[in-house]
Amino acid sequence: MLSLLQNLIDGLGRGSIYALLALGVAVIFGVMHLLNFAHGELITVSGYVAFWALGAGWSWWVMVPLIIVTSVATSLVIERVAFSRVRGASDFTLLLTSFGVHFVVSAIFLLYVSASVKNFSRPGWVADTFSIGSLNVEIFDMVVIVVTIVTLIGTTLLLQRTMFGLALRAAAADFDTARLMGVKSDSVIRGAFALSGFLAGIAAIFWLMRAGSVQPSAGIDPMLKGVLAALIGGLASLRGAVLGGFALGLAEVFLRSWLPDSIASLTEGVVFVLIALLFIFRPQGLIATATAERV
Amino acid sequence: MFPDLRRDVIFPFGGAVALFALFAGIALSYQALLGTGSAERLVTVMLIDAIVVVGIQIYVGNTGILSFGHIGFGAIAGYAFAVLAISPTEKAKRIADAPFGLDLVDMGPWLALAIAVAVTLVAATIIGIGLARSGAESGAVAATVITLALLFVTHEVARNWPEVTGGDRAGLAFRIGGALDSRIPIFIALFVGIVTARLFAQSRMGRLAVAAREDNLAARAMGVNPLVQQMVALLLSVAIVSVGAALKVYEDGSILPDDFFFDFTLLTLVMLIVGGRNSVTGALLGVTLMTAGRELARRLGQDGFEIFGIGLDEAPLDWIFRENLQTVFLGLSMLGFMIWRPKGLLDDWELDEWFHRRIERSDAPAPERLSELDSAADATLTVSDIDVRFGGFNALTGAGITAKQGEIVGIIGPNGAGKTTFVNVITGMVPATAGEFSISDGDGTSVLTKEPSFRLSRRGLVRTFQNLRLFGALTVRENVEIGSLVARQGGAKAALRDPDALIAEAGLWEHRNRRANELDYGNSRRLELARAAATAPTFLLLDEPTSGMSDSESVAMIEQVRHMAATVGAGVIVIDHDLAFITGISDRIYVFDQGTVIAEGTPDEVQNDPHVQAVYLGSAAG
Amino acid sequence: MLQITGLTTRYGSISALRSASLEVRSGEVVGLIGPNGAGKTTLLGSIAGLLSPAEGTVSFEGTDITGAAPEKLLRAGIALVPEHRRIFVDLTCEENLKIGGITVSKSERAVLLEEMADTFPVLRDKWTTPAGFLSGGEAQQLAIARALMSKPRLLMMDEPSLGLAPVLVDVVFDLIATLKEQGRTLLVVEQNATRMLEVSDRAYVLRSGEVAAEGTGAELLERSDLFDTFVGG
Structure with a gap:
């Protein structure tokens, strides 16, 4: 029972970060039908900025706004430089474009920084725990969960209550009709990338706090988690993406504790296999959205 | 192979x-x-x-x-x-x-x-x-x-x-x-x-x-x-x-x-x-x-x-x-x-x-015209009581038709009458909420209601699409060949014809090496028809074959559809909104409105049916 | 007000619209009738910026707007009620209307929302219902109301009676008549020719991508030969 609760908190902490990443992936998929394999690069870029800023003696408190701004800016720049040029292209082209962006960004760091891992200091409290009875809770997990919930509430309000949110939802449902109603395609797509960058920025703060390091290929892991979580949720559904993130986090933590020691190191592999199985039996994801093909 | x-x-x-x-x-x-x-x-x-x-x-x-x-x-x-x-x-x-x-x-x-x-x-x-x-x-x-x-x-x-x-x-x-x-x-x-x-x-x-x-x-x-x-x-x-x-x-x-x-x-x-x-x-x-x-x-x-x-x-x-x-x-x-x-x-x-293109003679003579078959084949398509519901909307209610091989059956009705949905059902693209359809021939009757699309077409129900679906990057000849390649495996009931001859029949011989997406509208329509005919269908289902054609092209299409179907010995079920075309081509006509069949008969009977006039001219003229 | 000259639109190599010319004057209800595949929807799409014409010009109130993006045209004063309504089914009625009014100020939007609720009482009852639960007739009213939210000087409708039960078709044509009384300028594509001509000041008959005839609604109603287009023989 105790370990169950412990795993639950761990899983939710982990899942929170995935949920933020997945939501960012889903927002962009909604407006552009682009599965963004370059989403993790927002964390890579943020990581290098954090590495330099922390190296210059700045505190982690400054990192919070700095990373968010970096992530939003990077997201917008990538949209401007690459994705804006392939709007409306075939899925094949979109997939490979985002794959290409991933490589260009990581190659730039390879070229101008180095291939080696850059370490930076983590805030002191990241490893701290507190106890409730015999339950050891990481402060970090609690902070992540609380911040994520606040962010998700904020995002929900943004999407439900503001004209921008309304435009984004309308554009995700039917882009052409939204334009007919006067929704500006440029604004809504850039807005989506900014929102996606903001969510990735929050995720980046925690990801980097926990990792304490960055390297050119640092984006692969968060990208994969975000993309898979979004897919678990059904891609088109924002709510599904968030649920997918939590599901993925919980699955990882519980599998790691349940699998026999000899193959515990293969947890991630097992998770991928499970996800592949999910697609095989429910290709539309957990949250199905009906799409009818017009003939 | x-x-x-x-x-x-x-x-x-x-x-x-x-x-x-x-x-x-x-x-x-x-x-x-x-x-x-x-x-x-x-x-x-x-x-x-x-x-x-x-x-x-x-x-x-x-x-x-x-x-x-x-x-x-x-x-x-x-x-x-x-x-x-x-x-x-x-x-x-x-x-x-x-x-x-x-x-x-x-x-x-x-x-x-x-x-x-x-x-x-x-x-x-x-x-x-x-x-x-x-x-x-x-x-x-x-x-x-x-x-x-x-x-x-x-x-x-x-x-x-x-x-x-x-x-x-x-x-x-x-x-x-x-x-x-x-x-x-x-x-x-x-x-x-x-x-x-x-x-x-x-x-x-x-x-x-x-x-x-x-x-x-x-x-x-x-x-x-x-x-x-x-x-x-x-x-x-x-x-x-x-x-x-x-x-x-x-x-x-x-x-x-x-x-x-x-x-x-x-x-x-x-x-x-x-x-x-x-x-x-x-x-x-x-x-x-x-x-x-x-x-x-x-x-x-x-x-x-x-x-x-x-x-x-x-x-x-x-x-x-x-x-x-x-x-x-x-x-x-x-x-x-x-x-x-x-x-x-x-x-x-x-x-x-x-x-291969370089050495192939581009001025090769077109194959000889194909003879029309005496429709000895005797398959019958029976569609009965089809209901289709989308959410709360009844697209079809108790719709049904019968068609014989060698016969041309027209379906007409205003926009939104459920014609395309009907064809979608009998080609396996939209599931029927209720109802049944089957093909009977000398070998007996087979119920096809739950079959997937590709099996239905192998069984002889082959369709064209209202909004043209050609294999755009493939040439005219390759498009038609796909049809005959499929037929060769499908145990087809009707006559398998040489793809080149069908291309010539469709008037596309000189375009045979062009990509389908380079063709104009009329030729694209004719190519879709030839491609469907190449599959040796028992029934050709044509969804708005004259959509977007000029008057003279529509008139020409009547003869083309009739001839093409006779060439492979297929029955035809053709949907159109254009009564002139439908009456010109059909042996029998079903009139759809609001998802049901409101009239059936020969072209003359249908044209003089007051219901039909009402549907077509609005209530004022009815 | 709207002047279209020699408009040609192609899909790939296929010309769906061939050198079509027509005009809409301020305060008029103009009908655009013709069989399926005649190019009516293509014409509206080309005006509204969903399709880019290959040749010809579209000018609105003296400004050339050929090939402008839909969001620009809406701001210029042209709104389109698209074919099949295309309401946002996951959004509530209110949200659908708000999207329609994205170009007007917040206070104006509030006034317009009130206005729409008065004009379309059925919508008021379903104000916070996701639009996907609306019946066909309600959805069509929502689509029209949504387009009116941008205070367009020209409202275009594509097959507003499509797929509606006869009673609801009446509702739609009554609505067109009401809008006409309000002095709005309308360009309406319809397959239900007779009904449309009855409410039109003028109309154009489109056939195979070309303008085959034009005249006042009454004139065209007299011309039985035109009905060959629809009924034949």
Whole structure:
């Protein structure tokens, strides 16, 4: 029972970060039908900025706004430089474009920084725990969960209550009709990338706090988690993406504790296999959205 | 298996030989020109990359499904090969705890290679079933993510299962007495790969796969089950990639998890798309260009590299010419091509096809006209009481018709009357909420209500689409050939006609080598009709065949439809909004309104029916 | 007000619209009738910026707007009620209307929302219901109301009676009549020719992508030969 609760908190902490990443992936998929394999690069870029800023003696408190701004800016720049040029292209082209962006960004760091891992200091409290009875809770997990919930509430309000949110939802449902109603395609797509960058920025703060390091290929892991979580949720559904993130986090933590020691190191592999199985039996994801093909 | 021996076997084989010779020639002359050890190594790597890229082309090119997973299959093959082929003494040093007694296995590299390919094919079969289940079609996102997941699974397993793989750091250093010391196996594998790729693309399987790539729905409507072709393409593709991967391990002398991960995936995909993913020639061109470009970028980025005595790694160019420039080069190539030329340099251009077109006489006389058949066949289509509900909306309520082979039955009704939905139901594209339909002939009656679209069309119900669904990148002739290829398997009931003759009948003979997407509207309509007729249908279902045609074209279409149907001995069910066309063509007419049949009869009867007038002119005229 | 000259639109190599010319004057209700596939929807799409014409010009209130993006045209004063309504089914009625009024100020939007609720009482009852639960007739009213939210000077409708039960078709034509009384300028594509001509000031008959006839609604109603287009013989 105790370990169950412990795993639950761990899983939710982990899942929170995935949920933020997945939501960012889903927002962009909604407006552009682009599965963004370059989403993790927002964390890579943020990581290098954090590495330099922390190296210059700045505190982690400054990192919070700095990373968010970096992530939003990077997201917008990538949209401007690459994705804006392939709007409306075939899925094949979109997939490979985002794959290409991933490589260009990581190659730039390879070229101008180095291939080696850059370490930076983590805030002191990241490893701290507190106890409730015999339950050891990481402060970090609690902070992540609380911040994520606040962010998700904020995002929900943004999407439900503001004209921008309304435009984004309308554009995700039917882009052409939204334009007919006067929704500006440029604004809504850039807005989506900014929102996606903001969510990735929050995720980046925690990801980097926990990792304490960055390297050119640092984006692969968060990208994969975000993309898979979004897919678990059904891609088109924002709510599904968030649920997918939590599901993925919980699955990882519980599998790691349940699998026999000899193959515990293969947890991630097992998770991928499970996800592949999910697609095989429910290709539309957990949250199905009906799409009818017009003939 | 191959529609035309000369065009689809002899020429592609010759083309493959020429491509192989050209590619190997370029590689070897480069090596001879430089004559250094590093050039020799570069050429070997290029030859192996070519095997892998040609392998990937078979799947990605013919199905249009983007796969990130082929390098994952490569990892499986590479590790299987290494674990089997490394001598037990070497294994004792690195993977002494290997399960299943793998550490004691002692076999030669060629047997190991064969087993490695077999093992990988088993994995590919499982993944292939998964892809099929996910409803894979051209550009499908879910399918691509499954392949990506495979890449990550193999990488994770390779890193975290050190008992077999040696783990992340040690790797498996390959020693059976040295690395691969001859290029002969590489040449053989490359040659076989190129031949396989070309022949597959020209084969019946390959053509059907390409048809599904161009338009999945239209292909299924003609009786193609794309999942079969996709699976075959995947297995062939993976077999060749596996051989390439095993040779790469043999040649490198070692294997590490990162050897078969993102970087190699990027490299091979860039090579594939730069030249043109839909062409084997393109794939090889891409390998050549990218190998050269990458090597150039690598050298330019090296410290101390000078050109005309000017050091490139000094200011003001030092910000470009740096180490690892080649990775940026690959990434930018990928981006640039996706943005400006997503189909690559060659698109689907093939050497042998070009040559075949050159020598084929373009002024060949059109085949003789086909005679109309006496419709001796006697199949009857009975559709009864079909209901279709979308949400709360009743698209069809108790709709039904009967039609006999050799007869032309018209369905008319205003926009939104449920005509297209009705055809969608009897071609398996929309499930009926209630009701039943069946075909009876001399062999008895078969109920078809729950059958998938591709089975219905094999059973003889073949349709055209209101908004034209041709295989756009294929030529007129290839479009029609797809129809007869499908018919040949389907156990067709009506008459199978020579595709060339049908093309001539449709008045498209002089356009036969043009791509379907270059045709004007009228010709596109006629091509769709000819393509459907080529499947030897029992019933042709035509959805608005005159939509968008001028008056004179519509009138001409009456005779064309009638003649084409008589030529193959099919019955026709034709939907149109245009009463002039329908009355001109039909033996009997059903009038639909609000999802039900409101009148039935001969053209005259229907035209004089007050209900019909009301529906057509609005209540004022009724 | 709207002047279209020699407009040609192609899909690939296929010309769906061939050198069509027509005009809409301020305060008029103009009908655009013709059989399926005649190019009516293509014409509206080309005006609204969903399709880019290959040749010809579209000018609105003296400004050339050929090939402008839909969001620009809406701001210029042209709104389109698209074929099949295309309401946002996951959004509530209110949200659908708000999207329609994205170009007007917040206070104006509030006034317009009130106005729409008065004009379309059925919508007021379903104000916070996701639009996907609306019946066909309600959805069509929502689509029209949504387009009116941008205060367009020209309202275009594509097959507003499509797929509706006869009673609801009456509702739609009554609505067109009401809008006409309000002095709005309308360009309406319809397949229900008679009904449309009855409410039109002027109308154009489109056939195979070309303008086959034009005249006042009454004139065209007299011309029985035109009905061959629809009924034949």
